[in-house]
Amino acid sequence: MESRTFVLKHKLPIARVEKYWKGLEEGKVYGTVCKICGAKYYPPQVDCSKCFNSEVEWVEISGEGTIECFTQLHSFPQGFEFVGKPYTIAVAKFGDFKVMGWYEGEIPKVGEKVRIKTGKDETGVWKVYFEPVG
Amino acid sequence: MRVGIIGVGCSKFGVRDDVTLQELAFEAVKEAVEDAGISKEDIEMSVVGTAGTRSYELMPAVPINEYCGFAGKGPIRVEAACATGSAAVYTAYSTIKSGIADIVIAIGIEKMNEVDTPTSLAVGGRSGSYLWEFHQYGTTFPGYYAMHASAHMARYGTTEKQLAMVAVKNHRNAAKNPKAQFQKEITLEKALSSRYVAYPLRLFDCSAITDGSAAAILASEEKIKELGLKDKAVWIEGIGYSSDTANLSKRVDYVGLKATVEASRMAYKMAKIDDPVKQLDVAALHDCFTIAEIMAYEDLGFCKKGEGGKFIENGDSDFGGKIPVNTFGGLKAKGHPLGATGVGMVYEIVKQLRGEAGELQVDLKNYKGLTHNIGGTGHFGWVFILGV
Numbered sequence: 001m002e003s004r005t006f007v008l009k010h011k012l013p014i015a016r017v018e019k020y021w022k023g024l025e026e027g028k029v030y031g032t033v034c035k036i037c038g039a040k041y042y043p044p045q046v047d048c049s050k051c052f053n054s055e056v057e058w059v060e061i062s063g064e065g066t067i068e069c070f071t072q073l074h075s076f077p078q079g080f081e082f083v084g085k086p087y088t089i090a091v092a093k094f095g096d097f098k099v100m101g102w103y104e105g106e107i108p109k110v111g112e113k114v115r116i117k118t119g120k121d122e123t124g125v126w127k128v129y130f131e132p133v134g
Numbered sequence: 135m136r137v138g139i140i141g142v143g144c145s146k147f148g149v150r151d152d153v154t155l156q157e158l159a160f161e162a163v164k165e166a167v168e169d170a171g172i173s174k175e176d177i178e179m180s181v182v183g184t185a186g187t188r189s190y191e192l193m194p195a196v197p198i199n200e201y202c203g204f205a206g207k208g209p210i211r212v213e214a215a216c217a218t219g220s221a222a223v224y225t226a227y228s229t230i231k232s233g234i235a236d237i238v239i240a241i242g243i244e245k246m247n248e249v250d251t252p253t254s255l256a257v258g259g260r261s262g263s264y265l266w267e268f269h270q271y272g273t274t275f276p277g278y279y280a281m282h283a284s285a286h287m288a289r290y291g292t293t294e295k296q297l298a299m300v301a302v303k304n305h306r307n308a309a310k311n312p313k314a315q316f317q318k319e320i321t322l323e324k325a326l327s328s329r330y331v332a333y334p335l336r337l338f339d340c341s342a343i344t345d346g347s348a349a350a351i352l353a354s355e356e357k358i359k360e361l362g363l364k365d366k367a368v369w370i371e372g373i374g375y376s377s378d379t380a381n382l383s384k385r386v387d388y389v390g391l392k393a394t395v396e397a398s399r400m401a402y403k404m405a406k407i408d409d410p411v412k413q414l415d416v417a418a419l420h421d422c423f424t425i426a427e428i429m430a431y432e433d434l435g436f437c438k439k440g441e442g443g444k445f446i447e448n449g450d451s452d453f454g455g456k457i458p459v460n461t462f463g464g465l466k467a468k469g470h471p472l473g474a475t476g477v478g479m480v481y482e483i484v485k486q487l488r489g490e491a492g493e494l495q496v497d498l499k500n501y502k503g504l505t506h507n508i509g510g511t512g513h514f515g516w517v518f519i520l521g522v
């Protein structure tokens with residue numbers, strides 16, 4: 001037998017980190033830095049987990065970074081069928097920040113240099129992309 | 135006051151479309167009660183560990199408790215992703231330590247096959263930090279471990295062949311375990327030619343989507359004496375726990391799991407273990423993906439960091455090696471029903487230490503064994519040392 005259909009779709013309360021999501025639309029990737037203790041956050045957060053203050057500065061993460069790890073997915077999760085082909089996720093390091101993003105290319109190498117950019121996928125979700133350098 | 139395990143049970147793991155969640159729990163609970171040789175009525179509290187979401191029963195602790203005849207006795211429902219079972223055993227342990235109850239049952243259970251594979255992959259992928267990982271990038275669990283594999287291979291030269299050797303060993307053990315999901319051996323060639331699920335991990339580098347249950351009955355030392363079960367009890371000699379950040383972008387590196395390092399150091403200290411390979415006879419490690427077992431050898435101190443690939447290659451984790459690992463087939467081949475996994479590891483080590491593992495019995499010298507259970511990619515870490 002089959003159960004009754006049960007659809008779960010959640011609201012995402014992004015009010016306090018709206019600058020991040022607006023930034024992606026302008027081609028910018030933001031992290032935050034605590035004004036009191038200097039702790040750095042990516043993904044950005046406006047409360048400091050370290051010193052418990054809530055005063056942060058928004059800083060842009062830009063330029064070239066280095067890939068620390070990656071995978072190319074061949075079995076897709078529900079919600080990502082739209083991609084239609086294997087997609088590559090990587091974490092790259094830009095100075096003091098590490099960022100997750102989609103790699104624009106086939107199989108990267110750990111240690112490879114990439115440039116950070118933003119873009120929108122076919123479902124309208126903005127995200128970080130890594131472009132191979134050279 | 136010590137706490138001991140007096141009874142264990144485990145269902146057949148696999149695709150269990152033949153039973154409901156309640157019926158599946160009943161299989162392990164009945165076996166554990168019979169194994170302890172006590173009356174079901176002696177159990178004062180039940181802890182139900184299930185990660186949930188993949189089953190239609192969303193708040194499963196009470197339906198399970200009702201079906202197993204424990205209504206009124208708890209239940210406490212616990213969740214720690216793939217380490218849920220260990221959190222359940224810990225909750226039972228601490229309930230006894232607190233003096234609230236003398237006999238507690240920890241039930242670990244998961245039915246993962248009530249949804250399809252894409253849904254299961256999405257549930258796993260959503261259990262890091264949803265907004266910043268799954269929502270944007272469509273992460274999956276095989277993907278999270280594949281990222282660690284890519285870093286480990288790049289830094290230490292670990293090979294796809296070494297990864298596959300973990301699968302071959304664990305399938306070989308599972309072939310002799312009638313409760314395993316995959317009771318069949320595989321060849322290195324078969325593993326190395328299987329399709330990629332999350333590059334560099336192939337199908338045979340992955341644990342499967344599994345339904346299963348396991349149960350362990352714990353009791354205080356006084357109660358164990360009173361019941362005359364002292365000869366049978368397996369004692370919890372060490373417990374260690376830790377965790378790490380939800381977001382992978384906040385990790386220091388991707389070549390090991392800090393939660394394993396910290397949890398094991400804590401458990402070793404409590405159990406007075408300073409040379410695990412020499413002092414332990416057997417270990418059940420969290421091999422949800424082959425790279426996870428290789429990282430665990432290193433992070434648990436079975437070998438030096440970076441030498442996990444050599445450890446499997448040399449047969450050090452096989453029967454007759456330095457320390458047999460995943461003798462019942464591991465998550466890879468025995469199966470990985472999330473909530474049941476940690477309790478299933480306790481089942482395995484209890485059977486080994488009692489000398490009841492049949493064809494899969496290890497040689498006992500120290501009468502001590504270890505369980506290592508990870509939730510997520512080191513999002514939770516639990517290590518137990520058991521001994522008789």
Ligand SMILES: CC(C)(COP(=O)(O)OP(=O)(O)OC[C@H]1O[C@@H](n2cnc3c(N)ncnc32)[C@H](O)[C@@H]1OP(=O)(O)O)[C@@H](O)C(=O)NCCC(=O)NCCS
Pocket residue numbers: 075216251254255257258275276316331337338340341342343422470472
């Ligand atoms: C790897 C994975 C995606 C494969 O799922 P799938 O593509 O739907 O595969 P299917 O269920 O269609 O199985 C195809 C065949 O491969 C076998 N198979 C499936 N998974 C397997 C595995 N992990 N190892 C070996 N064989 C496997 C099946 O038994 C089936 O064999 P058959 O054709 O002889 O019947 C899935 O097993 C998975 O997601 N595993 C990881 C689970 C996980 O992430 N757990 C961690 C906690 S979140």
Ligand SMILES: [Zn+2]
Pocket residue numbers: 034035036037038039048049050051052053
């Ligand atoms: Zn601060």
